[in-house]
Amino acid sequence: MKRTIYDVADAAGVSIATVSKVINGTGRISDKTRKHVVAVMDRLQYKPSMVASALTGKSTYTIGLTIPDLANPYFAEIARAVEDRGHEHGFNLFICSTDNDPEKEDRYFSLLTQKRVDGIIVATRTSKELFLKQLVQKKVPIVLIAGEMPALALDTVMVDDYLGGYQAGSHLVELGHRRIAILAEDLDHISNQERIRGCLQAMRDHGVAIDDSLVQVGGFTLDSGRTAATSLLNGSEPPTALFACNDLLAIASIQAAREQGLKVPDHLSVVGFDNTILATMIDPSLTTVAQPIQEIGRQAVDLLIQEIRNEKSIKQRAVLLPELIIRQSSAAIEP
Amino acid sequence: MKRTIYDVADAAGVSIATVSKVINGTGRISDKTRKHVVAVMDRLQYKPSMVASALTGKSTYTIGLTIPDLANPYFAEIARAVEDRGHEHGFNLFICSTDNDPEKEDRYFSLLTQKRVDGIIVATRTSKELFLKQLVQKKVPIVLIAGEMPALALDTVMVDDYLGGYQAGSHLVELGHRRIAILAEDLDHISNQERIRGCLQAMRDHGVAIDDSLVQVGGFTLDSGRTAATSLLNGSEPPTALFACNDLLAIASIQAAREQGLKVPDHLSVVGFDNTILATMIDPSLTTVAQPIQEIGRQAVDLLIQEIRNEKSIKQRAVLLPELIIRQSSAAIEP
DNA sequence: TTGAAAGCGCTAACAT
């Protein structure tokens, strides 16, 4: 039932080599034969098997993307950007949600390897550099998104988290805020650390005192974020502004504020990070540090493809700059 | 550099047939040899190539999922559910966002075919049954999600849209509403038609008059939805309640209401559909008809795998029931 | 219990 190159060759009265050549546009074949073969392929609805062609050493035109969770809008948007750019180059995308579980991640890496993907884009926060090392050792092209891997020389696309934090902090200070809380998702991850560091530095640069008790961890869920934000707002000397290290936590903070009877931005200014679709959905719309998600996906894929094609001799790190988008969740402090 | 079954055979001093047998657990081999071979495979970090094994006729353990847009939270959640269930069975997932563009869809189908995926889950609103027919003809296992394909006998997992609409309508009527608007995303698609039909029927069953001018199309974006909702709210005899055919449109409606100085739910009750993560994020939290997204993904994968394994003789349609989740965006009509 | 050998569908020299 399934058509093979032999069927086409037979039907066209030529050799399989000739068919292969017209498929790939290689070698030299007369216009006449080419057209004839193409016609026969059409008639037979023949589609060359990429499995077979991959076995002969050609590319699989497949890449893998590991992310913590596809249901998280930020990563869904990243994935979409990667998918689109990949598709433009004829690549298909394997999605791998790891929930930041090292075992799951390892299993995915293993599968991707066995399926001979051409390369992998890693957007997970791998604590286990071990797995990556193995891949590197096996010469699997890899590009990292939004995470640093100081011990490994890998192509990386990242956002300047420090600058983003600095922008958020400056914005709030310039609005007159002096007590600024920070809600991180996870202090272990370097991107969070940098966002915090940037925000604190902005405060320092503007002569604002820093209160360590105002920096808290909000976790990965709306619920945990709301809890953390609530405790922040219930302190003895509550903040008038809050910088959340991602949009989800920012929304959790707004919800917490509302529960405490605090109006945003009147009583509390909130700034997020990421600029996911969520930022425009909520009320008040969210002032947030925008990551150039499309560009991140595009550059990650482009780097990976260069790597795959062996067009690169050295690794590089692309640092993209974030941009503060001012919406309605931040305002000048009440007089 | 890359290890093959030959390397393992050599290193273990056995034939490749033996190695193959221990990999697959087939044939009979002494415990001694098995252990020895396993040890050698470990030492060599050997991973069998699924490309080669697929070429010999075995499954690729890969499925494709076509959706309109991965960046849309509803489809991201569906994709995550499909991914998870597939992963439990050792399948990897190719993501294909088509933007409902028939050409893109066709291109994806073509690629998936060439890569010999074991099956495809289709969650796009294919206007072109043509492509599906070709796949069916080629005996590619297919499962449809959330869309009807009356002309084709295909395994399908769907939600009872009519019932969902009915639940939404009943809820609003029981709250005392008499002027109920409906915002659809696209009247061409049957699931929207059914949701509307259900809502209207609920109104009729409760003796509520139906005003056709209160049914409008809101499109696929927040912006277009807000525009449509605005015009709905600006009519001569504005509605006191609105049923949106998905959460995105519901949110757009709430935004439109706010822009008009209308409070939700005080002046306007809003009910959505899908129960995506968005529903809990906005204020007021959204009353919405919940789709059992996990279950949809699970059943779609299970059906597909049965199909792949040839364990099914007849096609079937799984109709899952939606459930109304009452939150804060709907309330009894003002006296 | 193990191995030899014939494919799977395609590519890429190398001939012709």
Added chain:
DNA sequence: ATGTTAGCGCTTTCAA
């Protein structure tokens, strides 16, 4: 300009 043929890494009879 076209065809012959030897792999690619694995599975699977069929012998031994």
